[in-house]
Amino acid sequence: MKNSSLKFSSLLIMFCVTSLLFAQEMDAEGCKDHPFFNRLENYYIDGCKENYNEYEFMMGNDKTQILEGTLIDILYTYDGPFGPNLPSKLQVIRNYENAIAKMGGQKVYSRTTDDGGWTGATFHLQKDGSEYWLGIYDLINNPVDQFTFVLMTVEGMKQEITANEMFEKINSGLPITLYINFETGKSAIKSDSENIVEELYQMMNENPDLKILVEGHTDNVGNKYSNQSLSEKRAASLKTALVTKGISSSKIETVGFGQDQPLADNSTDEGRAKNRRIEIKKI
Numbered sequence: 001m002k003n004s005s006l007k008f009s010s011l012l013i014m015f016c017v018t019s020l021l022f023a024q025e026m027d028a029e030g031c032k033d034h035p036f037f038n039r040l041e042n043y044y045i046d047g048c049k050e051n052y053n054e055y056e057f058m059m060g061n062d063k064t065q066i067l068e069g070t071l072i073d074i075l076y077t078y079d080g081p082f083g084p085n086l087p088s089k090l091q092v093i094r095n096y097e098n099a100i101a102k103m104g105g106q107k108v109y110s111r112t113t114d115d116g117g118w119t120g121a122t123f124h125l126q127k128d129g130s131e132y133w134l135g136i137y138d139l140i141n142n143p144v145d146q147f148t149f150v151l152m153t154v155e156g157m158k159q160e161i162t163a164n165e166m167f168e169k170i171n172s173g174l175p176i177t178l179y180i181n182f183e184t185g186k187s188a189i190k191s192d193s194e195n196i197v198e199e200l201y202q203m204m205n206e207n208p209d210l211k212i213l214v215e216g217h218t219d220n221v222g223n224k225y226s227n228q229s230l231s232e233k234r235a236a237s238l239k240t241a242l243v244t245k246g247i248s249s250s251k252i253e254t255v256g257f258g259q260d261q262p263l264a265d266n267s268t269d270e271g272r273a274k275n276r277r278i279e280i281k282k283i
Helices: 002-025 089-102 163-171 191-206 224-245 269-275
Strands: 043-060 063-078 106-111 120-127 130-137 146-154 176-178 212-217 252-256 277-282
Touching (some): 043 130, 043 146, 043 269, 089 106, 089 130, 163 176, 163 191, 163 277, 191 224, 212 224, 224 252
Parallel strands (some): 212 252
Antiparallel strands (some): 043 063, 063 146, 120 130, 176 277, 212 277
16 A cells, blocks of 8 residues: 555656646747746746836735836746646635745735636735735636736836946037936836936036036826826926035926937837936036
8 A cells, every 4th residue: 555655646746747847848938937936737838028117016906006127927828637626716826825925925915706807916025135026917717727927026227327427428419318217107216216316416516517408208108298297397306306415406407308209119118118218418
C-alpha cells in the first residue's frame, strides 16, 4: 500500500510538471510569468504587454483609483481538462491572496458575484523599497477559463537633467522638455520630481537675468476643457514651487495648451506619456 501511494504521488507530480511545461510552451511569444507569482496549473499566457502607463484599479464597490507607473499586463487562458477541477473565481483570487500575504502584502478589495460590475480582486504590496498594486480582473465565467493579471510598480517617469544642461539648451533658443510627475489628474508635484524642480531653480538662480515661459501640456485622455484647465494649473504649480524657493515671480510666465500640442501619437501608451509634459522657453 505504501509503494502504491508513492507511485501515485510520483505520477501526480509528473502530471503537474508536464501540464506546466506544456502550458509554458503555448505562451505568446516574449511573454512570461512575473517572478513574484507562480501560475495556476493548466493556464497559459495568451498575451502580454509591459510599459509605462496609467491603470484604473478597483478599490471598492463603485470605487476605483487611477495609478501611474510601470505596468505588466498578462492575459491567462485555461487549456486543461474542463470539469470539476476547473478553478473557481474564489480559488483564483485566493491563489494570489496567499502569495501576496507571504510577501507581507494584503488584499484591498475583491468581488466574485456577477451583479452587473466587474469581478476580481486588488492587492497592495510594499517590497524592497518599491510599491506594487496587483489586479486580478475579468473573472467573467465561474469556473474561470480566462483572467487578466495586472501588476503596477508605482513610480514616475524618471528624468535626469542638470541646471547647466538646461541653461545651455534654453540659451541656444531651444525649449526644455521636462517630465515632471504630478498627482494623477491634479497639479500637485510628486516628491520624486523634486530633483528636477531643484535643478530648474539652480538654473534660474545662477542666471538672474533669465526669464522663462512655463508651458503645461497633457495627453488627450478625458475632457478637452478639463485638460486645458489641468495644463494651466500644472504650469502655475511649477511657478509656485520656484517662487517658494526664492525666484522672483516676475521672471516666470505660465500658459497651458491642454491636449492641443502633442509631441507624439496619443493612440499609444508611449505617445501619451510623452505628451504629458512641461516645456520651458526663454523669453
